[in-house]
Amino acid sequence: MVHVETREFGRAIGLSCRECGALEKLGPIFACSQCFGPLEVAYDFGEISREEIVSGPPNIWRYRALLPVPPDVAEKPNLAPGWTKLVKADRLAAELGLRSLYVKDDSGNPTHSFKDRVVAIAVEAARAFGFRTLSCSSTGNLAGAVAAAATRAGLDSCVFIPADLEAAKIVMAAVYGGRIVGVEGSYDDVNRLCSELLGDPLGEKWGFVNVNLRPYYAEGSKTLAYEIAEQLGWRLPDQIVIPVASGSQLTKIDKGFRELIKLGLVEDKPYRVFGAQATGCAPVARAFKAGHDVVQPVKPDTIVKSLAIGNPADGPYVLDVVRRTSGAVEDVDDHEVVEAIRLLARTEGIFAETAGGVTVGVLRKLLRDGRLDPDAETVVLNTGDGLKTLDVVAGQARPTAVIRPSLDALRTAFAN
Amino acid sequence: MVHVETREFGRAIGLSCRECGALEKLGPIFACSQCFGPLEVAYDFGEISREEIVSGPPNIWRYRALLPVPPDVAEKPNLAPGWTKLVKADRLAAELGLRSLYVKDDSGNPTHSFKDRVVAIAVEAARAFGFRTLSCSSTGNLAGAVAAAATRAGLDSCVFIPADLEAAKIVMAAVYGGRIVGVEGSYDDVNRLCSELLGDPLGEKWGFVNVNLRPYYAEGSKTLAYEIAEQLGWRLPDQIVIPVASGSQLTKIDKGFRELIKLGLVEDKPYRVFGAQATGCAPVARAFKAGHDVVQPVKPDTIVKSLAIGNPADGPYVLDVVRRTSGAVEDVDDHEVVEAIRLLARTEGIFAETAGGVTVGVLRKLLRDGRLDPDAETVVLNTGDGLKTLDVVAGQARPTAVIRPSLDALRTAFAN
Numbered sequence: 151m152v153h154v155e156t157r158e159f160g161r162a163i164g165l166s167c168r169e170c171g172a173l174e175k176l177g178p179i180f181a182c183s184q185c186f187g188p189l190e191v192a193y194d195f196g197e198i199s200r201e202e203i204v205s206g207p208p209n210i211w212r213y214r215a216l217l218p219v220p221p222d223v224a225e226k227p228n229l230a231p232g233w234t235k236l237v238k239a240d241r242l243a244a245e246l247g248l249r250s251l252y253v254k255d256d257s258g259n260p261t262h263s264f265k266d267r268v269v270a271i272a273v274e275a276a277r278a279f280g281f282r283t284l285s286c287s288s289t290g291n292l293a294g295a296v297a298a299a300a301t302r303a304g305l306d307s308c309v310f311i312p313a314d315l316e317a318a319k320i321v322m323a324a325v326y327g328g329r330i331v332g333v334e335g336s337y338d339d340v341n342r343l344c345s346e347l348l349g350d351p352l353g354e355k356w357g358f359v360n361v362n363l364r365p366y367y368a369e370g371s372k373t374l375a376y377e378i379a380e381q382l383g384w385r386l387p388d389q390i391v392i393p394v395a396s397g398s399q400l401t402k403i404d405k406g407f408r409e410l411i412k413l414g415l416v417e418d419k420p421y422r423v424f425g426a427q428a429t430g431c432a433p434v435a436r437a438f439k440a441g442h443d444v445v446q447p448v449k450p451d452t453i454v455k456s457l458a459i460g461n462p463a464d465g466p467y468v469l470d471v472v473r474r475t476s477g478a479v480e481d482v483d484d485h486e487v488v489e490a491i492r493l494l495a496r497t498e499g500i501f502a503e504t505a506g507g508v509t510v511g512v513l514r515k516l517l518r519d520g521r522l523d524p525d526a527e528t529v530v531l532n533t534g535d536g537l538k539t540l541d542v543v544a545g546q547a548r549p550t551a552v553i554r555p556s557l558d559a560l561r562t563a564f565a566n
Numbered sequence: 567m568v569h570v571e572t573r574e575f576g577r578a579i580g581l582s583c584r585e586c587g588a589l590e591k592l593g594p595i596f597a598c599s600q601c602f603g604p605l606e607v608a609y610d611f612g613e614i615s616r617e618e619i620v621s622g623p624p625n626i627w628r629y630r631a632l633l634p635v636p637p638d639v640a641e642k643p644n645l646a647p648g649w650t651k652l653v654k655a656d657r658l659a660a661e662l663g664l665r666s667l668y669v670k671d672d673s674g675n676p677t678h679s680f681k682d683r684v685v686a687i688a689v690e691a692a693r694a695f696g697f698r699t700l701s702c703s704s705t706g707n708l709a710g711a712v713a714a715a716a717t718r719a720g721l722d723s724c725v726f727i728p729a730d731l732e733a734a735k736i737v738m739a740a741v742y743g744g745r746i747v748g749v750e751g752s753y754d755d756v757n758r759l760c761s762e763l764l765g766d767p768l769g770e771k772w773g774f775v776n777v778n779l780r781p782y783y784a785e786g787s788k789t790l791a792y793e794i795a796e797q798l799g800w801r802l803p804d805q806i807v808i809p810v811a812s813g814s815q816l817t818k819i820d821k822g823f824r825e826l827i828k829l830g831l832v833e834d835k836p837y838r839v840f841g842a843q844a845t846g847c848a849p850v851a852r853a854f855k856a857g858h859d860v861v862q863p864v865k866p867d868t869i870v871k872s873l874a875i876g877n878p879a880d881g882p883y884v885l886d887v888v889r890r891t892s893g894a895v896e897d898v899d900d901h902e903v904v905e906a907i908r909l910l911a912r913t914e915g916i917f918a919e920t921a922g923g924v925t926v927g928v929l930r931k932l933l934r935d936g937r938l939d940p941d942a943e944t945v946v947l948n949t950g951d952g953l954k955t956l957d958v959v960a961g962q963a964r965p966t967a968v969i970r971p972s973l974d975a976l977r978t979a980f981a982n
Binding site: 208227229230233235238240241258260261262297298299300301302304311313317318320321322324325326327329330331332333334335339340342343346347350352491492495496497498499500501535536537538540543544547548549550551552553554555556557560561563564 | 624643645646649651654656657674676677678713714715716717718720727729733734736737738740741742743745746747748749750751755756758759762763766768907908911912913914915916917951952953954956959960963964965966967968969970971972973976977979980
């Protein structure tokens with residue numbers, strides 16, 4: 151096949167079905183017309199060099215040749231997310247008994263979660279398909295990311311969230327001036343409503359980033375893989391711990407690693423992928439432990455709202471990846487999540503949201519159980535910001551003392 | 567004088583008095599032994615090239631040759647702040663009637679405020695002087711920055727804040743596991759207590775980042791100037807709007823611009839510096855408007871807690887800079903601050919804390935009054951993150967509607 155760079159989708163050549171492999175034309179569709187399987191973007195990359203990437207901007211657009219975006223994407227108004235820090239976490243490593251550990255800290259993104267990456271790709275797809283309104287169902291982080299990205303791009307937005315979300319996430323989704331609808335129900339209820347809306351005159355001309363733009367949107371998570379490899383000095387890690395909500399992020403990081411190998415940008419070597427869930431919403435971990443291929447939906451009951459997807463669309467593909475790479479899916483309870491948030495803050499000065507507590511908690515659990523190699527180079531993801539889930543640590547993160555403004559008062563307080 | 571690069575302080579050669587010009591040896595001191603004037607770091611830079619800077623890391627350490635830090639600073643455990651986005655704010659510019667506007671968005675720093683920059687330099691000074699405990703008086707952002715930086719560096723911390731701060735700032739300062747003391751009083755009370763503590767056996771071996779380490783600490787703000795110039799393509803802006811709390815940041819950005827000119831890294835050209843305060847704590851704006859050289863202390867009464875310093879140490883130097891550059895110091899009231907936060911969020915997808923509302927509000931006011939040139943290239947600073955001052959916008963940033971999960975409910979809500 152001849153390599154073609156289109157104006158709107160770069161080196162993407164179509165959408166391929168993850169089940170039957172059929173190739174569809176690029177469009178605002180997400181299910182295979184043959185078998186209803188999920189679609190993902192297919193490319194004809196041709197040659198891509200490290201030099202080409204390194205000379206790009208310090209954001210995800212340095213990888214534009216690997217994404218379904220136009221060549222001039224970096225010049226358009228967008229939030230320019232990514233190129234977040236890969237922190238060498240020596241103090242956390244020492245505490246856990248690991249030789250070499252890195253935290254990929256996506257709280258450094260514009261709206262302080264990894265969602266800015268996926269939304270940035272969806273915005274380009276929305277522009278290409280002529281959508282003027284950006285929408286989503288969200289557990290919170292996505293709503294803020296969509297609202298912010300839409301306004302920067304000059305698009306309208308209407309985002310849908312469970313009505314009982316953390317206050318910070320609601321304010322953050324609303325402050326950018328788009329419409330925000332609270333739905334009395336779970337994330338899965340919100341998601342269902344959005345799917346119905348897409349078939350309704352009211353929403354049929356909207357770009358739902360995680361429904362009809364999902365194949366494009368999901369590709370944004372590959373940039374986590376690219377950045378980790380480049381920041382390690384063009385090398386894949388030995389082990390990586392990734393949070394699992396819909397499961398899309400984990401499967402796309404794996405896809406990113408495989409693309410880098412295929413393009414000769416990193417050396418081919420084995421790596422192990424581990425998924426992390428909260429015990430109160432662990433459908434994929436349960437399926438993994440039971441040896442099942444299908445994921446039974448659950449009703450979420452956990453403080454980890456950003457991972458509270460009871461019916462994860464990419465659950466089965468997560469199972470494929472972790473089994474193929476000799477990884478696992480594990481879960482930690484809410485108490486362990488809070489402990490892990492505090493451990494990461496105390497050792498590395500990184501204040502993670504609950505999803506970061508899940509990955510660090512699972513990392514610790516897997517090490518204790520001897521299922522991670524303590525001598526292998528390990529990466530753990532923090533995908534969100536503690537400022538958005540303050541309440542879960544507010545009870546423990548309090549002043550040591552409250553005093554009148556005098557040295558005597560201070561001495562008395564410190565003597566106690 | 568011969569150029570000497572020391573192990574611990576790079577190209578710094580001493581501390582010079584801003585009043586009498588006397589040169590002191592580098593040490594944990596902040597007042598001139600001759601006249602008690604404030605000390606600042608003096609350098610013998612020698613030659614510094616753009617190439618040397620550009621080949622550095624994507625954080626403030628790319629400017630290490632211009633800072634009082636060791637040559638290997640980037641390899642030490644620290645938060646590696648800086649290299650935050652300079653956002654081309656076309657939508658905000660259009661709304662304000664400006665031709666060319668950029669927002670320097672320091673909410674992208676590790677603890678989401680510009681304080682990470684100054685603290686990073688103070689940490690190196692603390693290491694050099696053998697301090698094991700890092701401390702500060704803080705209006706909130708600094709406390710979190712110190713606690714996070716200390717733990718990453720393996721130092722202890724004990725931070726002091728007014729007891730009535732925003733909840734988010736208290737949690738963020740406490741979560742990193744250091745000591746945090748709430749003081750019943752204003753920031754100026756807290757500051758006084760810290761000065762006393764430094765003369766007491768309890769605190770005499772502590773590094774107070776904004777007291778005995780202040781000359782080093784303050785240099786961190788120069789990196790804002792360096793980044794703005796480099797990100798503009800090695801060019802100074804025509805006009806810049808900077809928040810004024812102690813006033814240190816504004817004077818150091820001016821110092822940074824002048825250093826770049828002197829080193830031949832940018833072309834020499836006039837630029838105008840504007841200071842921004844909240845009306846409820848505007849001692850420097852008042853002095854400017856009255857044509858005074860001295861700044862009369864005030865008792866702060868404003869929602870803008872991060873700028874609520876009633877007795878600003880660098881107030882007179884701020885007046886010098888704005889008068890020398892044909893700028894001004896202006897203030898906006900709390901209502902205008904909230905409006906400006908929402909304006910910035912709605913147009914650019916940047917959610918600023920109250921200090922960002924002050925700078926954007928003052929920018930708007932100066933334009934309306936014809937005191938800023940609408941055709942000149944303008945930079946406005948956002949130094950903090952809206953997630954830390956949620957309450958001020960929470961009343962206005964709410965869901966458009968809350969509905970049951972059904973299309974009918976949505977149609978009804980949208981019809982109203």
